Amino acid sequence: MNDSVGEGLSQQSEKAVSKEDLEAFLRKRVQELEEELRTLKALLEYIEDAGKLSPTERAEDVKVGRRRVARVLRGESYVRAVPEVPMALPREVREYLQTVEAEIRAYQAKSEAGEGVKLVIRERPDGTVAEVKFDGLFTTLEVLKAKAALKYAMETAYEVYRAQLRSKGAEEEEEGAQGPEGGAEDVEGS
Structure with missing residues (x-):
């Protein structure tokens, strides 16, 4: 017990x-x-x-058709692009931006301004781009080249994004088209 x-x-x-x-x-x-x-x-x-405009920045819209897909913001020694549409940067676009960075770096080396340019791509946790920035730009030519590259990159990334949406929509339509046809055959067979 x-x-x-x-x-x-x-x-x-x-x-x-x-x-x-x-x-x-x-x-x-x-x-x-x-x-x-x-x-x-x-x-x-x-x-x-990242998307907020600083008082010292000049903003320019990047449009595809009538839709604003990004904003290019120019600061004192940098140019950055902030997408309005959540999209990822394709590998080819990243490579293009790296090529532009190398060109600007080579230009800076020739003009003895130093190799100060740096490409920064900030991503969100879901893989979409929050900001693409060229930092360390000193001359007007460097700024213009970086701005043109960012505009082209945002336009291209948006076109790829739109094409992916269309292909997903087409696949869904094909799957949807196959479903009702099969149902119609079942009704006719009974």
Whole structure:
């Protein structure tokens, strides 16, 4: 009998310890989640701030047809493009931008202005582009070349994005067209 009483007490103390452990675990987990939430909010603010216009920047719209797909913003020593449409940069467009960066770098080396140009592509967590920026531009020619490259890159990326949407829509239409035809044959056969 004493053994059963001892077992009962040990089970009760285990339950009490388990409850304390659970409380400690839950408090720790809540702190971790709050810290993660703060980090995610900071990231979101950082990404959203990329599209805001600084008072020292000059903005120019990039349009395809009537639709504004991006804004090219020119600052004191940089040019950046901020897409209005969530789209990814295709590999070919990235390579083109890197080629332009190399050309500007070569121009800077010839003019002894130093190799200060740097291409920065910031992406969102979902893989779309938040901002593309040429930093370290000193002459008007460098700025114009970078601006033209960014406009071309945004237009091309949007065209690729639109083509992908069309191909997805065509695939869905083909799948939808096959479904009703099969249903019609079943009705006719009965």
